[in-house]
Amino acid sequence: MPELPEVEVIARGLDATLAGRTVVDAEVPGLTRLSEPAETLVPKVVGRTVVRVYRRAKVLLVGMDDGSTLVFHLKMTGRVVHGARRAAGRHDRILFGLDDGSQLVFSDMRKFGYVRSFTPEELAAWDFLKRAGPEPLETVPGELARRIRGRRSAVKALLLNQSVVAGIGNIYADESLFRAGLHPETRGDRIGRAKAVELFTHLQDVLRLAISENGSSISDYVNAHGDAGAFQNSFNVYGKKGGKCVRCGGTLRAVKVAGRTSTFCPKCQRKQ
DNA sequence: CCAAGCACCTGACGGC
DNA sequence: TGCCGTCAGGTGCTTG
Numbered sequence: 232m233p234e235l236p237e238v239e240v241i242a243r244g245l246d247a248t249l250a251g252r253t254v255v256d257a258e259v260p261g262l263t264r265l266s267e268p269a270e271t272l273v274p275k276v277v278g279r280t281v282v283r284v285y286r287r288a289k290v291l292l293v294g295m296d297d298g299s300t301l302v303f304h305l306k307m308t309g310r311v312v313h314g315a316r317r318a319a320g321r322h323d324r325i326l327f328g329l330d331d332g333s334q335l336v337f338s339d340m341r342k343f344g345y346v347r348s349f350t351p352e353e354l355a356a357w358d359f360l361k362r363a364g365p366e367p368l369e370t371v372p373g374e375l376a377r378r379i380r381g382r383r384s385a386v387k388a389l390l391l392n393q394s395v396v397a398g399i400g401n402i403y404a405d406e407s408l409f410r411a412g413l414h415p416e417t418r419g420d421r422i423g424r425a426k427a428v429e430l431f432t433h434l435q436d437v438l439r440l441a442i443s444e445n446g447s448s449i450s451d452y453v454n455a456h457g458d459a460g461a462f463q464n465s466f467n468v469y470g471k472k473g474g475k476c477v478r479c480g481g482t483l484r485a486v487k488v489a490g491r492t493s494t495f496c497p498k499c500q501r502k503q
Numbered sequence: 504c505c506a507a508g509c510a511c512c513t514g515a516c517g518g519c
Numbered sequence: 520t521g522c523c524g525t526c527a528g529g530t531g532c533t534t535g
Contacts, residue, residue, distance in 0.1 A: 233528055265511090265530095289529080304529085306529050308513080308514095322513090341512045341513050342511080343512065343529065343530080344529090393530085400529070401527095401528060401529090403528090450527080450528090489506085490506095490507075492526085
């Protein structure tokens with residue numbers, strides 16, 4: 232579920248509360264298929280102290296005092312929430328007890344997400360991160376624009392392609408295409424340099440705004456403390472098929488691009 | 504190399 | 520009520 236802003240908000244919240252905390256035990260009702268097996272994961276994590284929590288692409292990373300890193304990918308419905316100790320819920324996959332009596336819980340209704348522990352060497356060799364493109368908030372729009380230049384794929388597919396730019400998913404792709412006035416099926420090689428720079432400038436604006444609003448909550452997302460985000464109230468197009476365009480008053484349409492629903496305004500976002 | 508389609512899972516919702 | 524189809528913040532594998 233979570234895209235860059237949601238994972239960023241979770242990481243910031245956890246960094247503030249988890250730094251210096253030591254993992255004292257783990258309860259494993261049942262991990263997801265893509266997770267590291269509990270037999271190897273739990274011994275690597277119990278006894279370790281958290282140094283910092285951060286994000287790269289859509290991945291949540293917890294750096295430990297022995298140099299290892301606990302990695303979470305939340306996919307569509309994953310959550311990582313810190314709070315008071317409680318009994319395992321229906322979708323909880325692993326619950327870490329901490330030295331101050333609190334608890335860190337990974338839950339995931341659809342079981343697409345995962346948790347793994349890596350040594351520094353394993354993390355450096357991890358294909359997923361090696362393939363990931365640049366961070367959109369740490370790269371100038373001109374450089375991001377260069378990465379779609381001459382590409383024949385639809386711009387929506389390019390935005391969702393994690394090796395082009397990291398961390399963008401369906402919400403923030405649709406919202407930035409609307410702001411830039413670009414049809415989702417416009418090919419990368421049909422977008423002029425100035426328009427491409429404009430697109431990535433809008434993308435940065437949308438991402439920063441979403442982070443400041445605590446992310447977007449459609450159904451599952453909550454931050455590190457279990458609170459919902461508010462940016463869903465600022466959506467212009469995502470999930471609004473059949474609704475009115477805020478700019479021209481026309482009716483929003485949806486098409487499938489790269490297998491994903493893409494909602495747009497046919498008047499304001501013409502195919503180039 | 505690229506694009507499309509499906510697979511992985513569970514739950515919510517709309518139509519009949 | 521219930522059954523069925525469709526859809527969902529993502530990624531990865533197979534196929535053409």
